[in-house]
Amino acid sequence: MGNWIINNGLTSFILVVWMGINTFLFVWFYLFYDLGDQFFYTRHLLGSALAWARAPAAVLNFNCLLILLPVCRNLLSLLRGSFMCCGRTMRKQLDKNLSFHKLVAYMIALMTAVHMIAHLLNVEWYNNSRQGVYDTLSTALSNLEDTDNTTYLNPIRTTDLDPQQIPTYFAFTTIAGLTGVIITLALILIITSSMEVIRRSYFEVFWYTHHLFIIFFAGLVFHGAGRIVRSQQKTDPPHNTTFCKDHPEDWGRIPECPIPQFAGGFPQTWMWVIGPMVLYVCERLLRFIRYMQTVRYRKIVMRPSKVLELQLVKNGFKMEVGQYVFINCPAISQLEWHPFTMTSAPEEDFFSIHIRSAGDWTDKLIDIMQKLPEGAQGPKMGVDGPFGTASEDVFDYEVSMLVGAGIGVTPFASILKSIWYKFKESNPKLRTRKIYFYWLCRETHAFEWFADLLQVLEKEMEERGMGDFLTYKLYLTGWDQVHADHVKVRFDQDTDVVTGLKQKTHYGRPIWDKEFEQVRKENPTSVVGTFLCGPEALAKVLEKKCAKYSDVDPRKTKFYFNKENF
């Protein structure tokens, strides 16, 4: 329970605050329109439907403000940098930006539906009032026109069309109606192309259609310009609604009841959204500037199993362990940016990424690189980043257990290299004295480069007599009879048959009880930090083991579990 609060407490708190603000806005504006005196006559024509339309409108204003913010990733990086003092939990929230963006989008969709249905009712009832279907008061109110001494209340002025078509005519000839239809259509197209199925399979359709948001925001800003939500203005002498509502035929003829005057409300949406719109424009500008900065290739290496390693150099680029960058290659696609975790350490004067063949963009990139002559520079690249919460906690523990599952092993390349550099330089920030690294994968295809890295580290450590600084175990969970036969035959060789490493490969999943026992035995008094980059199920298992093997006695071993979303 305590762990849940630490890991998810701040997220839940933020969500509660967000829902709280939404609820408050909804209720406040609902009551404003449902109880306010200036809308008395409007309510006579429309009932509560006006309030039901204006309340979601307020919530929509708030959420349209919010939706642009989580996708300004450079802005978020800036915030993250300035939050260094405020603790990692704050900074980790910034990594959940896309989830928040989707949540806000759902709220916008829901509120749009409520807003639209309420306005459908409004338009229908306004039309009926104009046609004289209701009582005399409604007809009198609807008859008020924009002349020298009267102002209209009912925005529907036409009567000489087929009454069934007047609502449609009204919708398409008023600013509010037309912009409303257009932006709702844009919203629907954005939503259908953002469904997970489409997004995962055809990212381009999702990305290009998503740019309809430009039309959405443009229409949204002008949506209220027609000022058709009318409130009653003060007249001199004042119009006594309680008395005058029963005498509509006497308006303008008796002193208590001058003709009521109405005016539209000042459009407010632009005040809500202009800030984020400016921020987003700055964000796109910044991405463009970063894209124009030169990126030089230091080395291009083709690794086994169609893995491409790129070592790049960019002016002023500073990274932390475990962060990722977005890469763009105009030769392949002008508009696609793809994220890759960096595999180099901050101590190196370049940054590297390992790109695995996993789709048509990566395939084309690998193809282009393979056709390059020896020592030539590759195609022009744009690099945006670095992004992501740095996983600096790794350096704080005396003993670390690092568990990387499958592709989750990639950030550990960066971490292991950084630890080794810090150790060699005797960097005081590094408190680590011993590392246990557990590498779980189904098969080692596409990760041979990581095995190479471990080999290099292994050799260097032996040279310094530090052979037991790093203990690593590889678990192949996808073994079959062929593997088993291979191993049987080469049992007595010094290096492992699969990876070429000194430590032998294990088959199947690790028995965590044994592992934790071993760590506890070898480090009887230390604080051990456990870090995982892998599936949720494994996180639960490790969390339990950490709790089980931690000792209350402060002199004995304690395990702390950190699940990183690298």
Place this chain on the structure above:
Amino acid sequence: MGKIEWAMWANEQALASGLILLTGGIVGVAGQFRGWQFAAYAVAAGVFVCLLEYPRSKRSKGTSVERTGQYCFTVCVKTFGPLTRNYYVRAFLHAAICVPGGFMLATVLGCVCLGIASLIYLAAAIRGEHWEPILPRKAETRKPPESIKKPPQNPPPRPPPEMRKKRVDDLEGAAYDNPIDVTANE
């Protein structure tokens, strides 16, 4: 964008349009709007479009993700054969269904959305796509080959017992040729 199957997006759009048409229709009928008959039609049309579009098609390349519980719908839609398989038919069908929705404000949005879905289906049809049902694969059972079941009927070829006795005094004469060939089958 070469690998896109437009039908997948058309399907999402059409399903959404069905729901919007249905919602607009319900509002029109419940509020007793002018032209509520069009709204009643929209309810029926919306339900029909949703039922038709709910089962996803099998993708020509890659894994297909089913919608929850779509199997019964798949079977129903499959029975119409070429009418539901062909996307030209769907495109024109949606275009025709959406027209009456334009006569009333409550259903106009559903009408336009369905019209857009119809256009995307037309694009899919022009590119030669068609609807394939996602059916559960029958697990293949491998029967062991017939020959290993039957034990051998005949004993191995041996000469008669008196020749099999070891004659230590005359080893040269004890050697014999097998009457039946014991080399491997050619």
